[in-house]
Amino acid sequence: MSIRDAVSVADPAEVGSAMHELMAELYPICRSITGEGFRTTLSTLAKHVDLDVHEVPSGTQVFDWTVPREWNIRDAYVANSHGERVIDFRDSNLHVVNYSVPVDAHMPLTELREHLHTLPDQPDWIPYRTSYYAEDWGLCLSHRQLEALPEGNYHVVIDSSLTEGHLTLGECLIEGESTDEVLISCHACHPSLCNDNLSGVVLATFLAKALADASPRYSYRFLFIPGTIGAITWLAHNEDKVDRIKAGLVLTCVGDSGGFTYKRSRRGDAAIDRAMAYTLATSDSPYEIVDFSPYGYDERQFCSPGFNLPVGSLNRTPYARFPEYHTSADNLDFVRPEHLAGSYSLTLAALRVLEEDNTFLNLSSKGEPQLGKRGLYGSLGGGSETERSQMALLWVLNLSDGQHSLLDVAERSGLPFELLVDAADALLDAGLLAPA
Amino acid sequence: MSIRDAVSVADPAEVGSAMHELMAELYPICRSITGEGFRTTLSTLAKHVDLDVHEVPSGTQVFDWTVPREWNIRDAYVANSHGERVIDFRDSNLHVVNYSVPVDAHMPLTELREHLHTLPDQPDWIPYRTSYYAEDWGLCLSHRQLEALPEGNYHVVIDSSLTEGHLTLGECLIEGESTDEVLISCHACHPSLCNDNLSGVVLATFLAKALADASPRYSYRFLFIPGTIGAITWLAHNEDKVDRIKAGLVLTCVGDSGGFTYKRSRRGDAAIDRAMAYTLATSDSPYEIVDFSPYGYDERQFCSPGFNLPVGSLNRTPYARFPEYHTSADNLDFVRPEHLAGSYSLTLAALRVLEEDNTFLNLSSKGEPQLGKRGLYGSLGGGSETERSQMALLWVLNLSDGQHSLLDVAERSGLPFELLVDAADALLDAGLLAPA
């Protein structure tokens, strides 16, 4: 099955359901940038794709950063004077500030309040908070929950550990005809948050599944990594490989109901930027294309000036533009199978453009070749309308001077890329074209 | 008489009438891509311009093509059982599918119908059909004529011949000061069709007449050739000459009442593209400028990637955009003298821009030269309005750094090209400018 077949064969409803199912399996796990939650996530993904897992020791220097201590958590709660849990990690892993140091203390509500985080504007939602690089602890809860807490003494327990351990990276390489690579990266370090991060994780997983069966031209490297530190660690340990990366995408927030947002690579005119722009423009979805900016997800690292990789980023609604962002409302209901499926189809279609884009040389470039004697041309006679497929042949011949790829031809002619690929195939078969 | 004089002297009404008259003389001839009709057309043109006629034998290989057998026709008709001609080549040469093989057969209407072509949507018009490269025969008629035919037996006669012979090319070279050439090409292979092809033929003829008297700077090569195979044959036999071609135009459909359509060369920014754009923008006519596409007329061949010549194409209403296209309604009434005259004036004006565009060096480039002491500058004193002719002097001086031609100056300054030519002449006379 070629990538072309993968695009057309996949039943969107089926794929969407399967992606959502995997997401539901991953949802309860308490992930962080290190620790068992992250490992469990990778072992779940490994049931779907061929995954290499790398463990990097705490304290390892990676460029300007140091791999942090490993964080693990067993339990956490706040109990009232009756010993009843009024905030309970077992209800939602968002209740604990991620990377909280261990605590076992009694304190009055007034003192406890300084460690409690709520969203007064969204009184039913629990916020998501982290404290990766500053030693601290805290608990998150809904504002309504906070308001219901009577004054009094509370027992706070965070049964976590911060120890020398490892940072864990998941990597799946699908070897194609070429050693040139397409990088697909997603962060998998957020706990029970669906759009911001699990939607990207399941999309990457299902893309990897499709490509593993598609005998692609490029090799595809999928990264399932913790945000920021994971990307920096991977780059630091793979500097010798980055030259192979000819295109890339950072995927997250791809499961909500919004239109697509493609953020260009720092280069702005990389092959992936053009393939995404073409695919979005010819899709039925609403979309927006925005220029690179040095904030967002791990495109920040891949596009840092010392690398400047041709890596863009695909979202539906970008981070912080939807109210559910980084709250308990970014849950399994917020992300729908049909939106995951739409993101899957769109991304595969863009990868197909990358895969099938080629530059050719017209071997009969002086005047037009006589297509009619090769059966490539309808008997136009005096008729006035020419079929688009015949225009595709003429456009490919005319622009195949070694300077224009099929995507260039598509942009200049306004003809569908697929039609031009077919035209190029027919002309190759007829001996009228050669790879440039 | 310079080209400037040719532009201004010509009486449009007179030129338009003379062009229409020549078109009327050419109209009845049954032309095809080879044969006596094409030769008679050239000998008619030879009464107006100095024409070289080249005969290329059937079977000659020209790039990917082979010169076809020569087609000639004496008569053709369909007669009913009473021997009455119900379709008669003598009424219109469009009645025969061009390049039909000879036929002399009796058949019922049911069988004959398979060889009859009509336009149900335009029931009074005869379509124009060809079968150059597939051996076939057929007859064209109005739909009303077809509907009036009773069932019964008919006698079909096509007294044509397809024999080893020649392809004929007409060429007129007007030598200018330079061996750099401007190519003006038109196809002359359509039978009684006025806008699509005779309008281009008579426009090219009258441009050649004007330029023969104009001592032009460029040499001008006019081609009167059959479409596609003629251009390919000419290119194949003149590969050593194409480097001389610095600009070119393919002319056809220049006699209808529509605004102008200029189709850029494949390069998109050739001198002819800029000269036409400027001339159209400063004309009073409605117009449209479109990018090159590899369909249309012989610009397809001149702009094939192996040549990529700076050749654009001028039409009024382009092929297939007017209902009369390739029908008997594209006749002497459809093309009007005033539209031919307008096309003549516009094309000459654009050629004038090509001829007069030059790049200069300001010989007094440090500060402004003192124009006043040379009588080139009005005494501006404290007055507030500066004449446009003085602005023209200043603009030409300021941009004459060897990098900007007068057309660049016109585009940047918004001043008329003619005024800048005059300014450059005055500055040359004053010794302030030299050719770059």
Added chain:
Amino acid sequence: MSIRDAVSVADPAEVGSAMHELMAELYPICRSITGEGFRTTLSTLAKHVDLDVHEVPSGTQVFDWTVPREWNIRDAYVANSHGERVIDFRDSNLHVVNYSVPVDAHMPLTELREHLHTLPDQPDWIPYRTSYYAEDWGLCLSHRQLEALPEGNYHVVIDSSLTEGHLTLGECLIEGESTDEVLISCHACHPSLCNDNLSGVVLATFLAKALADASPRYSYRFLFIPGTIGAITWLAHNEDKVDRIKAGLVLTCVGDSGGFTYKRSRRGDAAIDRAMAYTLATSDSPYEIVDFSPYGYDERQFCSPGFNLPVGSLNRTPYARFPEYHTSADNLDFVRPEHLAGSYSLTLAALRVLEEDNTFLNLSSKGEPQLGKRGLYGSLGGGSETERSQMALLWVLNLSDGQHSLLDVAERSGLPFELLVDAADALLDAGLLAPA
């Protein structure tokens, strides 16, 4: 005091008043392109700035021009038959056509009229007229004044002299850290005319005062010169210095109530063009940016093709666009202190952009450096809003590849230039950035 302090410290109302006061002191002087009036003007300015005065003898060849004879005038009038002065130079120095040759003659009004200039459309205003390079004489008066003159004989006296003397140039050099120069030029050759020329003269003077205290990075060269011949003379005598000029501005018509008009240098994309565009776009003033054209003020000379210096021109309402232009109505009331102050602030702000624009190299360019451990980054945690100052750090880091200056970063990021300068300072202090 740095230029940054100069921008923020200056009290606009105070500066505007001081500029208008100096203008009032200069207003009565009868200036011309040579002579005592010009010298008096310079000696007045020398009370404010450190001025070098250069005298260039009449007859000196400067490129295509010759330094003219020096013109001086003591008195001029037209008296009626009763000896009463009906036109009196002592009322307004505009009454005499500038550079008028001496006259002492009696003539009837009919003959005198040929030497009288009025503005019938503005009957109360005296026009300004000159005759620098043609020997002539004349008088200017209001149209109402002319209409009131009875027929009869008049005594015309112009007590002027045209003699071998000098052309005078004023120059003020403020040495900065670098020998690279910014040129600020204004013409100071018009008599009692405020917007067109004194507004530019006082703006240049006050900029020089501010920069003299500001220890600037660039050296600043201020020219107070006669229009056209002054600029040509200065260029001819300083050809060896012009390579140092990295930016420049010609200043005039900066005191009326109109919005700003910035005219780009001939290059169109010089540092001054970008600094002015940025400063105008981020100011509150209405403005227009126009392309270079070879008419206007001394940018014509600085941007002649033999020099092509990066010199633009700043006006409020450009010459000839306000009815008061070159009339007695361009007076001390027409130019207001607040408009002078606004021009001062805007120009200083643009110079500050020039001064502070720099290109850096990110010394930790692989991945992002860890800003948090350096105290440069707020604990973002899961919060959704990032401060603009943190975005400024990220943008400067991301684009500091030696190819982008801070102004590039400002344009691409949409962040204020000042914020990016501060970010770069912080990153320099943290050792994360080095000058490129």
